[in-house]
Structure formats: C-alpha cells, structure tokens
Amino acid sequence: MAMVDALGNLVRFVLMPGQRNDLMGVRPRIDGISFDALLADKAFDANWLRAAIFERGAKAVIPSRKNRKTQIDFDAEMYKWRHLVENYFAKIKEFRGIATRYDKTDDSFRANINLTATLIACR
Template identity: 35%
Template sequence: MIVAVRRPHGHKPESHRFVLDGILWVSRTSAPWRDLPEEFGKWSSVDRQYRRWKLAGLWELIPEALNDSPAVPDSVQMVESAHVRAHQHAAGAKRGPPKEGPGRSKGGLTTKIHLRVNARGLPMRTEITTGQTSEYEGFDMVMADKLPPPSVLIADKVYDADRIGEKVEAHGGVPVIPMRRNRKIQEPLDTVLYAGRNLVKRCFNRLKHTRRLAIRYDKTAASFLGFIDIACIRLCLRH
C-alpha cells in the first residue's frame, strides 16, 4: 500500500496508480520528465510525488520488507560493483557530499553502483559512490545494515583484503574470494562455490534493462538511487 506524501495544503492526486505507472515509465525509458505522456498526469506532479516518496523513504522500505521474508535465501550472499556512465545532464549539481555527483575516472564522468545479492541473485542492498571510489569502501556501505550476515560471502578478487575476510569471519561466515597475485601465501579457492558469482553479474545485467540505470541522468545521488531501488523492487517482485 502506497500512502500519499504531500504538503498539508496540497491537492490529493486523482490516482496513485497513474502516478506510479508514470514513474515506472520514466524509469524504463529514461525519458525526461517533461516528455511524460499526458495519460499519466501532469509531469511536474508525477516528478514531485516521486521525490516526496523518495524523501519519505518509501523506495528503501519496500526492498527491506521483501528481504524480511523467511523465503529469502540469505545464507549465501555476493557483492559486486559496476560503473555507470553519467550523461552531461547529470553534472552541475550543487556542492554537497562527495558522492552527490558523478566522479571522474578513466572513462570520464562515472558513478559506481555497489550491490549485495542473495543466493537467488536478487538485490538485498544497493549503494552508489563516485566512479573512482574503491570497492573496499563500497563493501562497508552495503554490509553496514541489519540484514542477516552471510554464512558464505562470494566476491571478486578486488575485494581481497584482510579486513574484509576478518569481518566476514567475525560473523561466522566464510569468505570465498580469490587472492591477488601479489599475495605471498596463496590459499585454495572453492571453485564450485565461486562459480555461483555469475548470479550477481546476471543481476546487474537485468537491472540495466532499466534504461535509467544504464546511463545516469540524475544530478542528485538520492534521485538516482531511487530509480535503482525501483528497478530492484520490480526484479524481486517478478521472481
């Protein structure tokens, strides 16, 4: 159930269903808000309601409710990150926290999406940072939650760090992370478990079917993260 979030003297939308459909249409097509078809309502009203729901924490509450289900397999979890190119319209946001706008890396203006998924390859937690931010910082962000700790954590070798392994083991988990070549002592890797890492790659692939995620058009981090949450909600509901 979606509850209206508006100013005390604001007008109640005629249909929240049309507003939600309009938000989903923009998310799927990545079209500007001004190009929203009239059947969804006035574009400025839909845009305003999207931001109000975001500020109210609606887009974060729904994934949390889905992850609280006992049917969610959370014993095996995976983490991964991916770069997203930023459109020129995403630049020029007001000065704020470092992660507010896209960062600069070898690929130009980019944003990095950090993702934590369960054993079914469905999103559990998402965060965004500038493109040049390390995976170590992104790992701390997606794992800093009240979600159940993993019994097995699978990740790429970019997450090979002593403190990451120690953090997983401190919660009773087993890290399945290939070691970097410069490690003096190379420990064996469970290749059977590590083969399951393709699930997080496939999750990113499905999320980027939402064109608003394939290229970042939003100036603010909150707005872009809201569209990421919407894509995650649709993916979880379909599976």
C-alpha cells in the same frame, strides 16, 4: 556496490564515488546481515575483510590477487555462483535510464535503482 542473496535478489546497494575503492563500503553493508558465505571478486581480497567474515563464522569465497605473496585457497565451485551479482546488474541495465545513467543527481539515480529493484522482484 550491490549485495544480492542466494536467489539473485537485491539485498543492499550503495552508490560509491567513482574515485573510491568499493572495498571501503563493505563493512557497513554487511553489518546486520547474516550469511554463511560471502562471494566477491579479487577487488575485495583484503586481510581485514577475510578476518571480519571469519569472526562471523562465515566463509570468504574470494580469490586472491596476483600480487599476494601467499595465495589463499577458495572454493572455486561456490565462486561460480557469483554470476548472480553480474546477472542482477544485467537485469537493471535493461532499464534505459539506469543503463545510460540518465539521472543527474545521486538521489534520483538511487530512487530509480529502488524502483527497478522493485519491478524486478515483482517479475
């Protein structure tokens, strides 16, 4: 799970277990970061997350899941900027070791992500 800023630069990331929902890793990632809006996909559509974002005075730009009884409106124009996250993942996958999950341990993979993020930021 990765968070990028408005320019598409990595802010924070965490490796989540494959069997774990990414939604569980959101609360610790947004602590200590100020933002005006949080853009996320449908997987992050949860009432508690929307409430936490609202309490911070920020805007939740998250489309509702299909199975939600009452669909919640979101800013579709602002949501288009979520492509910056997808672009970041495309950038890190340019590095063969990241794209092929070459590292055997979480620590070495995490180190490679940090190294890759540094190289991307220096471009």
